[in-house]
Amino acid sequence: MKHYRKxxxxxxxxxxxxxxxxxxxxxxxxxxxVMEGLLLCNAMHITASVFINDDEPGLHNDFELWLEKLAPExxxxxxxxxxxxxxxxAHLKRTIMGRExxxxxxxxxxxxxxxxxxxxxxxxxxxxxxxxxxIIGE
Amino acid sequence: MKHYRKxxxxxxxxxxxxxxxxxxxxxxxxxxxVMEGLLLCNAMHITASVFINDDEPGLHNDFELWLEKLAPExxxxxxxxxxxxxxxxAHLKRTIMGRExxxxxxxxxxxxxxxxxxxxxxxxxxxxxxxxxxIIGE
Amino acid sequence: MKHYRKxxxxxxxxxxxxxxxxxxxxxxxxxxxVMEGLLLCNAMHITASVFINDDEPGLHNDFELWLEKLAPExxxxxxxxxxxxxxxxAHLKRTIMGRExxxxxxxxxxxxxxxxxxxxxxxxxxxxxxxxxxIIGE
Numbered sequence: 193m194k195h196y197r198k199x200x201x202x203x204x205x206x207x208x209x210x211x212x213x214x215x216x217x218x219x220x221x222x223x224x225x226v227m228e229g230l231l232l233c234n235a236m237h238i239t240a241s242v243f244i245n246d247d248e249p250g251l252h253n254d255f256e257l258w259l260e261k262l263a264p265e266x267x268x269x270x271x272x273x274x275x276x277x278x279x280x281x282a283h284l285k286r287t288i289m290g291r292e293x294x295x296x297x298x299x300x301x302x303x304x305x306x307x308x309x310x311x312x313x314x315x316x317x318x319x320x321x322x323x324x325x326x327i328i329g330e
Numbered sequence: 331m332k333h334y335r336k337x338x339x340x341x342x343x344x345x346x347x348x349x350x351x352x353x354x355x356x357x358x359x360x361x362x363x364v365m366e367g368l369l370l371c372n373a374m375h376i377t378a379s380v381f382i383n384d385d386e387p388g389l390h391n392d393f394e395l396w397l398e399k400l401a402p403e404x405x406x407x408x409x410x411x412x413x414x415x416x417x418x419x420a421h422l423k424r425t426i427m428g429r430e431x432x433x434x435x436x437x438x439x440x441x442x443x444x445x446x447x448x449x450x451x452x453x454x455x456x457x458x459x460x461x462x463x464x465i466i467g468e
Numbered sequence: 469m470k471h472y473r474k475x476x477x478x479x480x481x482x483x484x485x486x487x488x489x490x491x492x493x494x495x496x497x498x499x500x501x502v503m504e505g506l507l508l509c510n511a512m513h514i515t516a517s518v519f520i521n522d523d524e525p526g527l528h529n530d531f532e533l534w535l536e537k538l539a540p541e542x543x544x545x546x547x548x549x550x551x552x553x554x555x556x557x558a559h560l561k562r563t564i565m566g567r568e569x570x571x572x573x574x575x576x577x578x579x580x581x582x583x584x585x586x587x588x589x590x591x592x593x594x595x596x597x598x599x600x601x602x603i604i605g606e
Contacts, residue, residue, distance in 0.1 A: 193331055193469055193606050195504040197574050228333040229466055230370060232506060232570050236581025238521045244429055245376045245421060250410035254418050255425075258401065263534065272526035280530050283521060287531075287565065289425065291520055294370050294432055294570055296464035298335050303462060305374025324579060326572035328505055328605060329466065330331050331469055366471040367604055368508060382567055383514045383559060388548035392556050393563075396539065427563065432508050432570055434602035436473050441600060443512025467604060468469050 196224030196327040199236070204317030207265075208285075210252050211312045213242075213323070217295075218302055220325045227300045229329015233310060234292035236322040239282035241289035241313035244304075259285045259315075282315035289313045297329055334362030334465040337374070342455030345403075346423075348390050349450045351380075351461070355433075356440055358463045365438045367467015371448060372430035374460040377420035379427035379451035382442075397423045397453075420453035427451045435467055472500035472603040475512070480593030483541075484561075486528050487588045489518075489599070493571075494578055496601045503576045505605015509586060510568035512598040515558035517565035517589035520580075535561045535591075558591035565589045573605055 198220050202211060217233055233242045245251070263284035264270075271280030293310060296303035302310075312323055336358050340349060355371055371380045383389070401422035402408075409418030431448060434441035440448075450461055474496050478487060493509055509518045521527070539560035540546075547556030569586060572579035578586075588599055 193504075195605070197572065197579070228331075230368065230464070230506065232572055234570075234572075236584065238581070238583050243425070245425070246411075248411060250413070251418060251421055253410045254422070258422055262400065262538065272529045273522075273524060275526070280527060283527055284530070284534055287519070287521070290428065290566065292570060294372075294430060296335065296370055296372075296462055298464070303335070303464065305376070305460065305462075307376050308374065322581060324572055324581075326506070326574070326579065329333070366469075368506065368602070381563070383563070384549075386549060388551070389556060389559055391548045392560070396560055400538065428566065432510075432568060434473065434508055434510075434600055436602070441473070441602065443514070443598065443600075445514050446512065467471070 193328060194226050194330055198325045200323040201320055202312055203320045204314045207317050209314045209317055212247050212309050213312050214310045217310050217325060221297060221302060224327040226297055226327050226329040229297045229327060231295045231297055232292060232326045234324050236324050239279050239286055239316035240321055241286045242293055242323060243289045243311055243313055244293050244308050246307050247309045262288060279316040285315040331466060332364050332468055336463045338461040339458055340450055341458045342452045345455050347452045347455055350385050350447050351450050352448045355448050355463060359435060359440060362465040364435055364465050364467040367435045367465060369433045369435055370430060370464045372462050374462050377417050377424055377454035378459055379424045380431055380461060381427045381449055381451055382431050382446050384445050385447045400426060417454040423453045469604060470502050470606055474601045476599040477596055478588055479596045480590045483593050485590045485593055488523050488585050489588050490586045493586050493601060497573060497578060500603045502573055502603050502605040505573045505603060507571045507573055508568060508602045510600050512600050515555050515562055515592035516597055517562045518569055518599060519565045519587055519589055520569050520584050522583050523585045538564060555592040561591045
């Protein structure tokens with residue numbers, strides 16, 4: 193069994209931002225030399241997400257408005273977690289979007305559907321945060 | 331390490347529909363000859379879901395009403411993604427339900443709890459769409 | 469390839485309760501002797517969750533209020549699943565929180581970010597329920 197591990201670092205300019213990381217993850221897969229197996233990609237921080245969806249700016253705007261409706265950032269005082277922190281909403285938003293994706297590896301490629309793209313979802317950004325890529329297979 | 335891959339195709343009669351795919355996934359596992367390992371089952375489309383829950387029609391009705399409350403289909407104009415498309419709500423609904431499940435394989439069987447059943451959740455149907463089953467193990 | 473399986477049993481005192489199971493899962497990993505691989509940890513019941521977030525009581529209180537807002541328990545009659553049962557809300561709450569986590573194993577340790585902790589999320593407790601830990605690797 194082969195195994196591979198890499199940390200990806202991100203520092204967004206905005207508090208909330210979605211970054212398409214598909215090509216970076218593909219590069220990890222190439223480095224791993226794994227042809228058949230599973231790839232785990234997860235946020236290492238609990239106010240961020242790795243998820244799969246469409247790379248379409250209108251949809252990303254819809255996500256922003258929708259997440260703000262389901263788990264609004266303000267007023268910060270509505271959450272008990274806030275005080276020293278102001279990011280309770282980011283914990284909730286990431287819960288909806290999910291921590292991780294597991295992607296099949298087939299014939300040395302990410303086995304994705306036609307519109308599937310992997311995103312890093314930042315909900316409490318403007319500081320350095322990490323994503324983990326772990327691959328096992330042969 | 332053994333590995334196995336299969337695409338399952340679905341075309342629902344309704345826009346939104348839940349299909350119990352547990353027995354199909356079990357058949358994949360039998361074909362794979364894997365006795366111990368992990369099974370990934372994911373929607374290959376970004377307006378559909380694979381999830382695990384109860385096969386109970388009342389609950390499925392509750393899911394329909396609940397998802398329509400959290401991410402209503404209409405008016406289509408409320409979403410920027412819509413225009414050429416009308417399925418922004420399906421992207422959001424699938425986000426809540428999840429893209430994928432990972433199931434343990436033990437002694438050649440899906441290692442599921444007593445009421446766990448695997449479902450394909452379609453939120454923008456009436457056309458052919460795919461689910462991926464990937465198995466690794468020995 | 470090595471593989472390992474263990475069931476963890478929980479019986480909460482309250483209907484809804486979050487339990488930090490990180491150290492129990494780490495003990496499973498030690499028993500497995502796996503140094504590199506993937507660990508799946510999933511609820512075996514469809515009204516419970518395994519998820520990763522912060523071990524902070526204020527945040528856990530926020531989760532309780534937030535889940536009650538998105539999928540309120542009462543009135544029980546609002547859900548068709550209820551009748552013989554009264555736990556439809558628990559199925560919905562667990563859907564938001566997620567069924568499972570997949571965690572990388574690196575150098576014999578859970579490869580978690582600095583604040584990542586694994587929780588059992590019970591939403592219909594006061595009876596014995598199970599969590600599955602499955603590990604594959606080498």
